[in-house]
Amino acid sequence: MSFDTLSVAAAGPIARVAVDRPERLNALNRATLAELDTAFARLDADPAVRVIVLRGAGDKAFVAGADITEIREQSPVEARAFSRQGQTLMSRIHDLETPVIAAINGYALGGGLELALACHLRIAADSAKLGLPEIKLGLMPGFGGSQRLARLVGPARALEMMLGGDPISASTALEYGIVNHVVSSEQLEGAVTERAEALAAAAPEAVRGILQAVRQGLDGPLEAGLALETARFAVCCATEDMKEGTGAFLEKRRPTFSGR
Numbered sequence: 001m002s003f004d005t006l007s008v009a010a011a012g013p014i015a016r017v018a019v020d021r022p023e024r025l026n027a028l029n030r031a032t033l034a035e036l037d038t039a040f041a042r043l044d045a046d047p048a049v050r051v052i053v054l055r056g057a058g059d060k061a062f063v064a065g066a067d068i069t070e071i072r073e074q075s076p077v078e079a080r081a082f083s084r085q086g087q088t089l090m091s092r093i094h095d096l097e098t099p100v101i102a103a104i105n106g107y108a109l110g111g112g113l114e115l116a117l118a119c120h121l122r123i124a125a126d127s128a129k130l131g132l133p134e135i136k137l138g139l140m141p142g143f144g145g146s147q148r149l150a151r152l153v154g155p156a157r158a159l160e161m162m163l164g165g166d167p168i169s170a171s172t173a174l175e176y177g178i179v180n181h182v183v184s185s186e187q188l189e190g191a192v193t194e195r196a197e198a199l200a201a202a203a204p205e206a207v208r209g210i211l212q213a214v215r216q217g218l219d220g221p222l223e224a225g226l227a228l229e230t231a232r233f234a235v236c237c238a239t240e241d242m243k244e245g246t247g248a249f250l251e252k253r254r255p256t257f258s259g260r
Contacts, residue, residue, distance in 0.1 A: 001039060005032040007057065008039050013050035013200040014193075015043045018057045025064035026056040028111045028143075030085065032067075037089045044096045047259070050200040050207075052096075053192055054119060055103040056112075059185070062104045062128070063112030068137065079142075086111060086143030090118035094148075095215065097208045099199050103192040104128045104179065109167060114143035117152065120211065122178065123192050124170040125185040130178060131167030151218070153177055203241035203257040209233070 001008045007018045017039055019026040028036075043049050056062040066086070074082060093100055093115075102108075102119035108130045116122050116130070124130070132145050140146065141162065150158035153176045161168065170182045183191045199207065209232030217225025236242050240260040248255035 001042060003035045003039065005029075006035050006039055008043075010043075010046075010049060013048060014053065014196045015046075015049045015051070016053045016055070017043070018055050019063055020057040022056075022058035022060070024067065025061040025107060026058070026112070027064055027067040028086070028115070029067035029070045030082065033085050033089050037092060040089075040092055040096060040100075044098045049098060050202075050204060050259075051196045052098055052100045053103055053196055054100055054115070055105060055192075059105060061106040061112070062102070062108040063115055064107045065110030065112055065133075066143070071139075083142035086114070090114055090144045090148070093118040096120075097211065099207060099211060101192055101196055101199075103188055104130070104170075105185065105188055107167075110134055110141070110145075111143050114141060114145040114148070117145065117148040117178075121180050121195065123181045123183065123188065123195065124173060124179045125188045126170050126182050127185050128170040128173070128182075129167040130170070130173045131165065132162045133165040133167065135163060135165040149178075201257065203236070203239065203245060203255075204259045205239050205241060206236050209236055 005019065005021055007020045009016050019032060021027060021032065043052055071082070099121065100119040102116040102122045104116055104122060104124040106128060108116050108128060110132060113130050113132055132141050132149065134140050146162065149161065157176055170179065173179045174182045181191060213225065213229045213232055216228055241257045244257060245255045
């Protein structure tokens with residue numbers, strides 16, 4: 001896949017996507033949003049890809065936000081379309097059947113944090129700074145941050161971050177539950193690769209079932225979530241991977257999942 005603002009590469013079951021605008025601290029403009037949408041749609045449709053890693057190019061930023069030079073010139077009608085474009089991308093990532101790991105190097109601010117929040121797992125370097133500083137620009141989050149952050153950390157902490165606008169450290173983000181792990185900058189690539197390899201080796205139907213059960217279960221009543229869990233559990237039990245996994249457990253060996 002060839003893009004103007006991204007670099008995309010696949011090695012076996014792991015695909016790596018990097019927002020590649022380091023001169024703009026990987027800021028998201030309309031073109032980048034469109035290319036990310038296309039890249040994730042193609043990768044999710046590729047049965048050979050079992051995990052996607054998302055990061056920013058360079059060592060300063062994951063994504064430092066939406067492109068302010070572009071936002072500043074927008075009319076309200078154009079701003080509405082830009083917000084909806086960003087929300088559509090974030091929802092696509094959130095709804096993927098392929099797990100996405102955000103490798104947060106440097107700044108993840110505004111649209112960058114919203115992009116990370118749409119991913120399924122987040123691993124941050126200890127030097128990372130995360131926040132939704134839009135209020136300091138006379139703005140508010142527009143790519144889903146007001147909704148996803150509040151659902152993740154609760155309204156009190158989400159409001160504190162959005163109304164104050166100050167970024168938080170990676171360690172505070174870990175305390176809040178925004179990121180799953182914090183490692184040194186030097187260890188980030190290795191930690192992300194280790195997690196990606198573990199996910200790539202897992203049974204794909206089980207991974208898809210877990211993602212759907214958690215995603216849809218949290219958006220509805222408990223009973224609906226339990227019914228979905230039961231349905232996906234039954235589907236797993238119809239796979240060869242289930243027989244391989246249970247057989248490997250009983251035989252005290254490592255399973256090899258085929259995706260069937």
